[in-house]
Amino acid sequence: QQPVQSPQAVILREGEDAVINCSSSKALYSVHWYRQKHGEAPVFLMILLKGGEQKGHEKISASFNEKKQQSSLYLTASQLSYSGTYFCGTGGSGGSNYKLTFGKGTLLTVNP
Amino acid sequence: GAVVSQHPSWVICKSGTSVKIECRSLDFQATTMFWYRQFPKQSLMLMATSNEGSKATYEQGVEKDKFLINHASLTLSTLTVTSAHPEDSSFYICSASDSPRYTFGSGTRLTVV
Numbered sequence: 001q002q003p004v005q006s007p008q009a010v011i012l013r014e015g016e017d018a019v020i021n022c023s024s025s026k027a028l029y030s031v032h033w034y035r036q037k038h039g040e041a042p043v044f045l046m047i048l049l050k051g052g053e054q055k056g057h058e059k060i061s062a063s064f065n066e067k068k069q070q071s072s073l074y075l076t077a078s079q080l081s082y083s084g085t086y087f088c089g090t091g092g093s094g095g096s097n098y099k100l101t102f103g104k105g106t107l108l109t110v111n112p
Numbered sequence: 113g114a115v116v117s118q119h120p121s122w123v124i125c126k127s128g129t130s131v132k133i134e135c136r137s138l139d140f141q142a143t144t145m146f147w148y149r150q151f152p153k154q155s156l157m158l159m160a161t162s163n164e165g166s167k168a169t170y171e172q173g174v175e176k177d178k179f180l181i182n183h184a185s186l187t188l189s190t191l192t193v194t195s196a197h198p199e200d201s202s203f204y205i206c207s208a209s210d211s212p213r214y215t216f217g218s219g220t221r222l223t224v225v
Contacts, residue, residue, distance in 0.1 A: 002155075030212065032213070032214060034216075039221075040218070040219070041118075041205050041216040041217060041218050041219040042156065042205070042216050043216075044213055044214070044215060044216075047212055047213050049212060087155065087156065089156075089214070098209075099146055099158055099161055100146070100158070100207075100214060101158065102155050102156045102157075103155065104154070104155045105155055
């Protein structure tokens with residue numbers, strides 16, 4: 001089942017912060033965050049596993065609330081390069097043969 | 113880090129012809145690879161799971177006979193779009209897991225004219 005992302009779109013000025021949310025109606029074992037720029041493939045940002053959390057970048061972090069079946073991606077002091085569509089993908093227990101189901105995406109635009 | 117190579121980056125073909133897209137894991141072995149399709153401004157929709165040495169598992173609504181998947185080795189999966197039609201025009205992306213993360217190929221933009 002497809003996770004639900006919010007907001008659908010957000011516009012920021014450089015240096016501002018943003019939060020992107022991802023929620024699921026099913027139990028979550030892992031949440032994967034990706035950023036995709038127009039015409040390109042998604043690029044891995046970070047993964048959060050049940051029972052733990054991993055931080056992938058300095059100014060981009062994420063939380064994972066297993067009980068609420070939610071994850072949030074935090075972008076602080078946004079840069080122009082942060083612009084793109086952010087997708088969360090939810091999967092199984094982290095094994096390599098578990099498929100990811102992606103949300104509809106959040107379009108982030110950072111203006112000067 | 114894990115690298116997944118996808119080829120070609122783009123292809124234009126005539127309606128009724130077939131197109132083959134390759135996906136390779138360059139620095140790791142992938143017993144499982146995934147094929148996605150993405151229409152403009154939409155999400156990544158999983159088409160099928162490619163399993164090395166066995167038949168692919170297709171998602172509901174995806175035509176098995178139209179989208180042929182072959183995973184002959186631990187580093188190569190291919191997707192063949194048979195008898196392509198304009199409605200098959202899309203961005204096709206493969207991914208593979210170097211556990212626990214999943215890495216995407218660069219994608220193939222297919223245009224059927």
